[in-house]
Amino acid sequence: MADVVQRWEMPIRTEDDVILVRRKARMLAQERGFDAFATAALTTAASELGRNALVHGGGGGALIEHLADGTRSGIRITFVDRGPGIADMARVLAGGYSTARSLGLGLSGTRRLVEEFDIESAPGAGTKVVICKWTRY
Amino acid sequence: MNRAVPAPRSLSETLKFDARELNSRRTFFQLSDDDLARLKGLRPFAERHMDDVVEDFYRLILSHPEARRFFPDDETIRRVKRLQRDYFLQLFDGVCDLAYVENRLRVGAAHERIGMAPRWYIGAYRHYLAILLDRITADVPDPAEARASYQSMLRLVGFDMSLAIDAYIAANLDTLGRHQAAIRELSTPVIKVHDHILLLPLVGAIDSERAQQIMEAVLLRVIGEKARAIIIDIAGVPVVDTRVADHLLKTTAAVRLVGGKVILTGISAQVARTIVQLGVDISTMYTVAELSEGIELALGLVGKQISTGAT
Amino acid sequence: MSQRGNIPILRVGSNLLTTIHIDLHDTIAEAFQEDVLVAIKNTGAKGLVIDITGLEEVDTYVARILADTGRMAALMGAHTILVGMRAEVAATLVRMGFAMDTVETALDVDDGLAMLQARKALGRK
Ligand SMILES: Nc1ncnc2c1ncn2[C@@H]1O[C@H](COP(=O)(O)OP(=O)(O)O)[C@@H](O)[C@H]1O
Numbered sequence: 212m213a214d215v216v217q218r219w220e221m222p223i224r225t226e227d228d229v230i231l232v233r234r235k236a237r238m239l240a241q242e243r244g245f246d247a248f249a250t251a252a253l254t255t256a257a258s259e260l261g262r263n264a265l266v267h268g269g270g271g272g273a274l275i276e277h278l279a280d281g282t283r284s285g286i287r288i289t290f291v292d293r294g295p296g297i298a299d300m301a302r303v304l305a306g307g308y309s310t311a312r313s314l315g316l317g318l319s320g321t322r323r324l325v326e327e328f329d330i331e332s333a334p335g336a337g338t339k340v341v342i343c344k345w346t347r348y
Numbered sequence: 349m350n351r352a353v354p355a356p357r358s359l360s361e362t363l364k365f366d367a368r369e370l371n372s373r374r375t376f377f378q379l380s381d382d383d384l385a386r387l388k389g390l391r392p393f394a395e396r397h398m399d400d401v402v403e404d405f406y407r408l409i410l411s412h413p414e415a416r417r418f419f420p421d422d423e424t425i426r427r428v429k430r431l432q433r434d435y436f437l438q439l440f441d442g443v444c445d446l447a448y449v450e451n452r453l454r455v456g457a458a459h460e461r462i463g464m465a466p467r468w469y470i471g472a473y474r475h476y477l478a479i480l481l482d483r484i485t486a487d488v489p490d491p492a493e494a495r496a497s498y499q500s501m502l503r504l505v506g507f508d509m510s511l512a513i514d515a516y517i518a519a520n521l522d523t524l525g526r527h528q529a530a531i532r533e534l535s536t537p538v539i540k541v542h543d544h545i546l547l548l549p550l551v552g553a554i555d556s557e558r559a560q561q562i563m564e565a566v567l568l569r570v571i572g573e574k575a576r577a578i579i580i581d582i583a584g585v586p587v588v589d590t591r592v593a594d595h596l597l598k599t600t601a602a603v604r605l606v607g608g609k610v611i612l613t614g615i616s617a618q619v620a621r622t623i624v625q626l627g628v629d630i631s632t633m634y635t636v637a638e639l640s641e642g643i644e645l646a647l648g649l650v651g652k653q654i655s656t657g658a659t
Numbered sequence: 660m661s662q663r664g665n666i667p668i669l670r671v672g673s674n675l676l677t678t679i680h681i682d683l684h685d686t687i688a689e690a691f692q693e694d695v696l697v698a699i700k701n702t703g704a705k706g707l708v709i710d711i712t713g714l715e716e717v718d719t720y721v722a723r724i725l726a727d728t729g730r731m732a733a734l735m736g737a738h739t740i741l742v743g744m745r746a747e748v749a750a751t752l753v754r755m756g757f758a759m760d761t762v763e764t765a766l767d768v769d770d771g772l773a774m775l776q777a778r779k780a781l782g783r784k
Pocket residue numbers: 259263264267268292294295296297303308309310311312313314315316317318319337338
C-alpha cells in the first residue's frame with residue numbers, strides 16, 4: 212500500500228497560484244525520477260485542473276502529496292473548490308464541451324494523462340478532482 | 349531533451365538512506381552508542397579470533413554443495429576470506445555512521461551481481477552468530493557480560509542484514525528496469541536512412557503501452573536527428589485494427605507538431621481493406637504500399653524542401 | 660517594438676520572429692497575442708515564426724491561444740509557423756486531443772524562416 216511521504220497544501224486564488232502549483236509538481240516529479248514525458252503529463256494536468264478550479268470554481272486549493280509504495284514513487288494532487296459544481300458530468304468528461312467558450316478538453320484530456328483520475332462534483336457543492344501518477348520502471 | 353542517464357550515485361543516496369533513516373533504523377534494531385562502545389571494547393577479542401572465525405565460517409558454507417557454487421575456485425575463496433576478515437573487524441570499530449551504511453549496502457549489491465539470493469546470506473549470518481556465540485562464552489568468564497556482548501553483536505549484525513537485503517532489492521529492481529529499457533529499445537529500432545530521414549520498421553503487436561513508447565521514441569529521434577520525415581513500416585504488424593490505426597494517427601499528429609512528417613509504408617491489401625471498412629480517416633497521412641516507394645517519397649519531401657528553401 | 664507583454668518580437672526581413680521563453684500564464688498569453696497582431700499591423704509582415712523551444716509545458720489554454728494567434732495573423736496577411744515544440748509537449752497535446760491542426764510547424768527557427776522564404780518565392784500569399 213502507498214504511504215504518504217510528504218504533503219503540501221497550496222491555495223488557488225490567482226493565476227500565479229496556478230503556476231506555483233504547476234512548478235511544485237514539476238520540481239517534485241523531476242526529483243522523484245519521472246521522465247520528461249511523465250513530468251509534462253503531470254504538470255499539464257495540474258495546469259488544466261488548477262485553471263478550472265480558479266476560472267470555473269472561483270478559486271480553491273490544491274493538495275500535493277508525494278507517495279511511495281516501496282518500489283515506486285507517486286505524486287497525487289487534489290484540487291478542491293467551493294464553486295458552482297458540474298451539472299452535466301457525462302458531457303464534460305466526453306470532451307469538447309465548455310461553458311466558457313474554450314476548448315473543453317481540460318478534464319477529458321487530463322484523464323488520459325494520468326493513471327488515476329477521480330472527480331466528485333454536485334451542483335452548488337463545489338468540485339474535487341484527484342489525479343495520481345507513478346514513476347515507470 | 350533526452351531521458352538522461354543519471355550520474356552514478358552512492359547506494360545510500362539511491363535508497364534515500366539519510367541521517368534520519370539511519371537514526372530510525374538504529375532505533376528499530378535497538379542499536380545504541382553503548383552497544384557500539386561495548387563492541388569497540390571487544391576489538392582485542394576480535395583480532396585474536398579473526399582468522400579462526402573466518403576459517404570456521406567458510407568451512408560451514410563450502411560444505412554445502414549449492415552454496416559452494418558461488419565460490420568456483422581457490423582464488424575466489426582467498427579473496428572473499430580477505431573481505432570477510434575486514435568485514436568482521438569493522439563490526440568492532442565502534443562506528444555506525446552513513447559511511448558504514450554505504451559500505452554494508454555495497455555488500456548486498458555485490459551479492460545481487462553474483463546472483464546470490466538473500467536466503468544464502470541470511471543463513472550465512474546465522475552461522476556467523478553461532479560461531480561468535482561459542483567464542484564469546486568461552487572467552488568472557490562473566491555470563492552476564494558475555495550475554496550483553498552477544499546482544500550487541502546481534503543488534504549490529506541484524507542491522508547489517510537489513511541493509512544487505514535493502515541493497516539486494518534495490519539492485520534487483522534496477523536490473524529489471526534496465527532489462528525493460530533494453531526491450532523498449534529493441535521494440536522501436538529507429539534507423540537513420542538518409543540525412544533528415546528516419547525509418548522505423550515495426551514488428552509485432554501494438555498495444556497501447558507500446559504505442560506510447562513508439563510515439564515517445566519517434567519524437568525524441570525526430571528532434572534529435574533533425575529529421576524532416578520518418579517512415580513507419582507496418583508490414584510486420586500482424587493486426588491493424590481501429591486502435592492501432594488510431595495510435596498511428598496520433599503519432600503522425602505528434603510528429604507534425606515537432607515539425608516532421610510521417611510516411612506510412614507496408615500497407616497490405618488486407619490492411620487497406622480493414623482501414624476503409626472501419627471508416628478510419630487516414631487522409632492526413634502519407635501512405636504507400638512499399639517501403640522503397642516510401643523512401644523515394646521521403647527523399648522527394650526532403651529534397652523539395654531543401655531546394656526551395658535555398659532559393 | 661512597443662509591447663504590452665514582455666515577450667520580444669523581432670523583425671527578420673519581411674517576417675517576424677518571437678521566442679517564448681517564460682511560463683505563459685493567461686494574462687501574459689493574451690498580451691502576447693495582442694502584441695503580435697499589433698506588430699503585424701505596424702510592420703506589414705508577411706510571415707511569423709513562433710519559437711516555443713523554451714516551453715516545458717503547453718496546456719490546452721495556451722495551445723489554443725497560439726493556434727488562434729496563427730489564424731488571426733492569417734486574416735491580417737501573415738503566415739504563421741510554430742517551431743521548436745518539445746517532444747513531451749507534442750505527446751501531451753496529442754494525448755489530450757488537441758493537435759493544433761490549423762497551425763503549420765517546423766523543427767526549428769531556421770527551418771521555419773526557410774519555409775517562409777520558400778512561400779514567398781512561390782508567390783503564395
Ligand atoms: N472546477 C470546476 N467547477 C465548475 N465547473 C467546472 C469545473 N471544472 C470544469 N468545469 C466545467 O466543465 C467544463 C469543461 O471543462 P474543461 O474540460 O476543463 O474545459 P474548459 O475549461 O476549456 O471549458 C467547463 O467549461 C465547466 O463548465
